[in-house]
Amino acid sequence: MSQTASTLSEASPSNRLALAALVLGGAAIGGSPIFVRLSEVGPMATAFWRVALALIPIFIVSLLKKNAGPRPQSLADFGMLVLPGVMLALDLAAWHLSLTMTSVANATLLANLAPVFVTLIAVLFFRARTSGVFLLGLLLALAGVVILKGGPAGLGNGDLSGDGAAMIAAFFYACYILAIGRLRSRFDTIRIMLWSTASAAVCIFPIAFFFEGQMQPATLYGWSILFGLAFISHAGGQVAITYALAYLPPAFSSLTLLLQPVVAAILAWALLNEAIGTMQALGAAVVLAGIMVARASRSSA
Numbered sequence: 001m002s003q004t005a006s007t008l009s010e011a012s013p014s015n016r017l018a019l020a021a022l023v024l025g026g027a028a029i030g031g032s033p034i035f036v037r038l039s040e041v042g043p044m045a046t047a048f049w050r051v052a053l054a055l056i057p058i059f060i061v062s063l064l065k066k067n068a069g070p071r072p073q074s075l076a077d078f079g080m081l082v083l084p085g086v087m088l089a090l091d092l093a094a095w096h097l098s099l100t101m102t103s104v105a106n107a108t109l110l111a112n113l114a115p116v117f118v119t120l121i122a123v124l125f126f127r128a129r130t131s132g133v134f135l136l137g138l139l140l141a142l143a144g145v146v147i148l149k150g151g152p153a154g155l156g157n158g159d160l161s162g163d164g165a166a167m168i169a170a171f172f173y174a175c176y177i178l179a180i181g182r183l184r185s186r187f188d189t190i191r192i193m194l195w196s197t198a199s200a201a202v203c204i205f206p207i208a209f210f211f212e213g214q215m216q217p218a219t220l221y222g223w224s225i226l227f228g229l230a231f232i233s234h235a236g237g238q239v240a241i242t243y244a245l246a247y248l249p250p251a252f253s254s255l256t257l258l259l260q261p262v263v264a265a266i267l268a269w270a271l272l273n274e275a276i277g278t279m280q281a282l283g284a285a286v287v288l289a290g291i292m293v294a295r296a297s298r299s300s301a
Contacts, residue, residue, distance in 0.1 A: 025240030030263025069188030085199025102162025141290025147283030
């Protein structure tokens with residue numbers, strides 16, 4: 001039995017809590033496209049405020065936390081703590097940009113190819129082992145996302161460069177997930193989130209400032225959207241995912257995050273009056289089925 005399989009097969013309270021945190025984290029991040037769509041500033045400025053404002057609750061929790069775990073001891077440790085933030089900055093910049101260049105359906109769908117990249121990178125570079133049943137679950141979940149977004153025909157109304165930016169975002173998010181997964185064996189959740197979020201903000205700020213200029217929203221409503229994106233989607237969602245990655249393998253974790261487009265569709269229906277038809281409901285059901293198949297492959301391995 002592989003190491004990743006045995007990790008999930010242990011029916012410990014920590015694993016059950018980690019799975020719950022992963023699902024809640026995916027749901028929280030699923031609301032991010034809504035916040036981005038409603039933002040009063042450009043995509044890069046929105047990405048900057050997403051991480052910059054999220055530092056407020058993360059920093060407060062770090063001050064209140066008595067046992068923050070091991071501290072970084074070497075330059076390599078600091079570099080590893082900064083690396084996820086660099087990957088996240090590139091992911092957010094590419095994805096937020098893709099939302100303005102192609103259809104929301106295309107951007108969301110292609111950005112959710114991250115589980116494919118996670119699995120490929122883990123197998124090719126980290127010699128991770130995966131089962132045929134897990135791959136079946138991965139393909140089933142991805143098929144569900146395609147159905148959710150209107151089927152293959154739904155990809156025909158996007159811009160090629162915007163679609164490419166969304167795929168680049170998926171690659172960098174996969175790198176982010178893998179980097180976080182490796183760090184969680186050594187460092188505490190809050191320490192990782194503090195370093196990665198701060199480094200992401202530092203990386204995104206010059207891009208937003210020089211390419212967009214207008215950094216601040218004009219109204220209180222605009223600020224409320226940015227705070228919601230930062231506190232709910234990033235501080236809430238990413239902290240939950242980082243916690244879960246200490247107990248669950250990155251490939252399975254990234255697959256479970258395919259819940260994001262399902263949540264996004266539900267929120268778009270509830271908040272933006274975007275109808276959920278038979279195709280969307282079927283796609284959501286197929287995504288959930290794929291995740292359950294992949295989880296069953298881990299528990300039975």
